[in-house]
Structure formats: structure tokens, C-alpha cells
Amino acid sequence: MPELPEVETIRRAITPQITGSRISGITGSPPTLEPGLTVFWTWIEDRRIEGTSRHGKYLFAGLDSGSSLVFHLGMTGDLLLVSEDDPVPPYTRAMVSFIDGSRLAFTDPRRFGRLGWVPDRDDVIRAKRLGPDALAIQAEELAPILQRSRQKMKFFLLDQHKLAGIGNIYADEILFQAGVHPLREAASLTPDQAARIQPSMQDILRTAISLEADFDQYPGSWLIPHRAPGERCPVCSGEVDRVMIAGRFTYFCPSCQE
């Protein structure tokens, strides 16, 4: 489950358990992050996890050596804590074991997820040229990035170089709540629209995280519960529209978004 709120929810779920734990072994091998981000056992052997962090959709586990394990959950990745005698969860691609007997399973049916190791956490942000984290960015920081881009807004929000953490579902939600058409050019937003992007984005991400990214609990006033052909806009009751942008379906309300 992998957009920013899902990754953050997973991070919060595993952090208390793995922080302070010493790694005793790692088995399995999902494809590693490239380039130069290969996991080598000797670099994490007997290391203690000091804490976790996140940038966009990347999740980091900081080690006492200063280096970090890097997780990207792809489309279907998940991290599950299991105890010593628990069975290995289905679709487990890698398993990190700790000396206290607990284990962290990296499950991923579709195998798009990646696991790697880096000397420094920021190496990933540099190598992937990630933009600012979508949850942390401030309005004053976003304004000039918006103004300098001629991308259509849907492309803009999905572009991890501009802003890190937004995927297909939340991009649509942000545009819906900000009242912006997905094909609107970033630099051409009205001042009011431009000013609404960051607050809408932050409110949506915060709310989603507080609800542990459980779609079933999302407000009926959001677009997310209405992402289906024939559904009606929760604001104006008009029919939601669906177009293919960047190879993915984009849902929006043609009368509320311009």
C-alpha cells in the first residue's frame, strides 16, 4: 500500500518495535535499489536500528553505523512485524531478523518493491533527485516550484522530482479539494488556486495518516470514496468524470474543478 500516507502509517506501526533492536540476519532478496544501493550483509550484520524516517515514498531505517536500510514498497509492498514462531506471511520477499527473536517481513505480491542499503540516507534523495517531501513542504516553498513548471497539474503532482510522496489516488484528491482541473498547467493557476494546493495537500495527508490510511474511514466529502464510473460528486452531485492521464485513470468533477 504505497503512497505517502500508507508508507507513513507503516513507518509508525513498526518504529516502536524495531528501534533499538539489533539485526541478527536477513534472508530473501527482493531486487535492490540501483545504482550502488545493494545490500551487503557485512554492512548491516549486528547493527542496531536507531530509528526510522521517511522521504516521499521511501522509508529508511537508520543504523548505529550511520548508514541506512532503504525500503520502497512499490505498488503492493508492506512491512509486517512477526514473532519468532509466527508463520512467514504470504508473499514475503525478504525477512529481517533481530536478536530478540522478532522479525520484520517485507511482503510484496507484485514484486515492484525494493530494498537497499546506503552509507547516508540523503544518498537516495540525491540519486533519485527527489523533490521536497509532500507532507513537510511549506506553502512558500511550493509556490515557486509551481510557478516554474509548465506541466499539467496531474503530472506535476505525480512527478517525484517536483514533490515526493504523491501518487495517483491522492493527486486526484488534492486537485479535487483545491478545485483545480487535472489538465490545468501548473504555472497558469490563479493565485487563489495556487494558494490552495499546499493547504489542501497537507490537510489530506494529515487526515489520511490520522486514519491510518484506511480508505473505509475517509470522509464521504472526499473524492476517494467516489472513484468509480457513474459515481456522483459529493459537493455538486454532478457525475464524476474519468480520463486517462500518464497512463492512469484520473477522476475529477468537471464542474467543481477548473
Next chain:
DNA sequence: CTCCATGTTTAGAA
């Protein structure tokens, strides 16, 4: 069988 899926990368076209 067909279509679709919360992501990223890459080759190639304007």
C-alpha cells in the same frame, strides 16, 4: 480470457 491496479524507469517523440 480481458481489464485493471496506491509505482518507477526507460526509450522515443514533439
Next chain:
DNA sequence: CTTCTAAACATGGA
């Protein structure tokens, strides 16, 4: 260089 399309990756579910 920038923007965008299509395809590829691998797999399950409707």
C-alpha cells in the same frame, strides 16, 4: 532541456 506517451516490469483479483 522539458513535457508527455507507451511499454515494460510481475502478479493477483474482479
